[in-house]
Amino acid sequence: MRVRLSVNPETLNPVSYSDAGALQIINLLFQSLLSADLADDKIKPFLAADLPQVERQDSVSLFTYEIREEATWTDGSPVTAADVAFTLKVLKAPLINNESIRPQLQFIQDIKIDPANPKRFTLVCEGYSPEMVLLTGDFFILPAYLLDPDALLQPIEVAALNGSLSELENNENLKAFAEKFNSPEYGHSTTMLQGSGGYLLEEWASGQYLTLKRKSDWWGNDIPQAQHLTANPERISFQVIPDNANALLALKSREIDVLENIEAAEFDKILNDESFKEDYALYSPETYEFVYAGLNTRSPKFSDKHTRQAVAHLIDVNSVIQVSQLNYATPTVGPIPPSIKEYYNTSLEPQSFNAEKVANLLKAAGWQKEQDGWYKSINGKREKLTVDVNYKAGSKTFEPAAIIFQQRAAEVGIPVQLQGMENSLLSSKLRAHEYEMFFRSLSGNPFVINFQPLLHTSFANLGGMNVTGFGTPESDSVLDGINAVESPEEKARLLKRLQEILYDEAAFISMFYLKDRLAVHRRFDNVKVSGLKPNYDVSAFTLQK
Missing domain, CATH: 3.40.190.10 (Periplasmic binding protein-like II)
Structure with a gap:
């Protein structure tokens, strides 16, 4: 088989990889307990013999797994629960380049290995959410015999890797292991990059x-x-x-x-x-990748939702799809794919350009149309409505979206300034709240639907992922409920309500899902x-x- 890679991977380290091409290769070398079968996009047991048994207690949840009897490492030795414990130490310990995955596993507090069966273990988890069924099994299991032959991590307990880890930063064993594991050589080594995969x-x-x-x-x-x-x-x-x-x-x-x-x-x-x-x-x-626009609700110009709704009606989604994707995309009303019919809110209509609605919404927000544009008194100062739009420079998706937005805004008398920039600079500006509007994309999956980091007010501080500042008491409550609810019917109700709130508040404006x-x-x-x-x-x- 000959497959194209668009980027030479920086590393194939199964903990600190940074691009999709690397992940595709690592998936062939290593395995998770659970993963998706692309034949039907369903989660199935891979290294695990079955989906976990779940027991809920007062403040913790217990997820019990058993590794397949047949599962072995490259040297023929069995994959055991001790390898899972070793992996959790690597993923949760300080000094190791695990920053991208460590937050995802903070809820796993400990592991208990069955003394009668070395392939059976229980993960002790803080709280409960339905997504934990996947999250407890969605990380690559590493071979302890190969990566830690001197058993440097063996004295460290998984339970000790919660809360403050400052004392462990001086642990000599951990420092010695991290130096080797973090090295560029490890992420390129044919002898060390050996997992349970085929x-x-x-x-x-x-x-x-x-x-x-x-x-x-x-x-x-x-x-x-x-x-x-x-x-x-x-x-x-x-x-x-x-x-x-x-x-x-x-x-x-x-x-x-x-x-x-x-x-x-x-x-x-x-x-x-x-x-x-x-x-x-x-x-x-x-695909599960969608394009969206964001407005900075902290900006006095965009603090009123009628103004934001007017801006949303300047986004000509169908024209952007036609120009940038040649119609290989599907309009959406929110961050839920239309293909997930049980969760998608069909009562809403995707955003479209409507000059009359724009004018009426601006008037409702207190803007007045004059010869050279729209004006409003904000904090005692006469302000003209302009929009600065940021996007990733050179993008064949975002650049046309920004240009079409600029053209539609000009039709109703709103000047728009476009600024393409390098992606890392754009990210830093968004997290510092130094912007007015942006175009971006997000990738997800149908298994874990957790919008809290993007939309909850607790993540809206400087540096947080909720860069738009979106959030109301109701939306926070809905987001909390989505993560906790077990009934599919109630989850569908909450997700549809979230789409309605996002649509109405018009700070996080979903546009379309891409097709590959x-x-x-x-x-x-x-x-x-x-x-x-x-x-x-x-x-x-x-x-x-």
């Missing part, structure tokens, strides 16, 4: 290619009740091709077998190329095309008979 990293020519080789006697083969465990291709070659045009040329030259995220205009061309379609099948699955554009060579069968990244499961591919 593949080994055979070769890595940085900036050129990475080759994975199938294990000859992988334990996951031929488990009748786990057909989602696959390692079919003998070798998988990830070709590093940063430039999209060169990647498409390699596809047309039959030099790669799989290419995703094909530019919309090029995808339309190959859709009409009959000779190309003889060799390649084309897919455009709905994917080509796969027809000599392969068992192609699991999905809305989940990377939108296909390369390990499942089989050769056509």
Whole structure:
């Protein structure tokens, strides 16, 4: 199998990786207790023999797992609960480069290993939410025998890794382990990057290619009740091709077998190329990535929701989809995909440009139309309504969205200043609240729906993820309820209500969900095309008979 990578991974360290390409490769080397089967986008047991047993107590929840009897490491030794305990130490301890995952596992307080069964264990978790069923199993399990042969972390208890960890920062064993584990060499090592998955990293020519080789006697083969465990291709070659045009040329030259995220205009061309379609099948699955606009509610100009609603009606979603995506996108009324029908609020209409509504809403907010624009007295000072819009420079999605917004705003007499910038600068400005409006995208999944960091007022401080400052007592209550409710019907009610509040407050303005554009060579069968990244499961591919 020959697959294109758009970026040479910085590291394949299963704790500190930073890009989607690295994650795709790590998924072939290591496994989680639970993961998604891209055949049906459902969570299934991978390293675990089954979904966890759950017992709720007063202030804690107990999640009991058992690792598959067949599961082994590369050296043939069994995967055990001790490896899970070791992994939790790596993910929760200080000094280790685990900053991106550590907050996600703070709720796991301890692990209890069954003395009668080394493959059975219970995770002791703070509180309870339905999402914990996935979160307790959604991290790569690491081999203690390989990564910690001197048992440096063995004396440290998982229960000691909660709260303040300042004392552990001087632990000599931890410092010695962290130095080795954090090293760039580890994240590139063919001898250390060995997990319970079906593949080994055979070769890595940085900036050129990475080759994975199938294990000859992988334990996951031929488990009748786990057909989602696959390692079919003998070798998988990830070709590093940063430039999209060169990647498409390699596809047309039959030099790669799989290419995703094909530019919309090029995808339309190959859709009409009959000779190309003889060799390649084309897919455009709905993804879980959506584009949205944000307004700074802390700005006096945008503190009134009628003004924000007026701005929302300047966003011409259909035109943006047509221009930037060539219609490979689906309008949405909120941060819930329209494909999740039980949670999507069909009583609302996606945002569209409406000059009359804009004018009426501005008047309701106290703005008055004059010859050269809209004016209002704010804090005793006469202010003109202008909008500064930030977005990632060079983006073929955000830049057209910003330009179309500028054009529609001009039609109703609102000057708009556009500023494209490097993504890290944009992030810092948003978290410092130094902006008026922005366009961005977010990726999610259908399993964990937790909008608290983005929308709860407790995350609206400087540096917090709620950069718009959105939030009302009701929205906070709804967000808390979404995370705690167990009834699917009640969860649906709360999510639909959240969409109504977001729509009405118009600070976090959802626009559309993207579709991927994917080509796969027809000599392969068992192609699991999905809305989940990377939108296909390369390990499942089989050769056509």
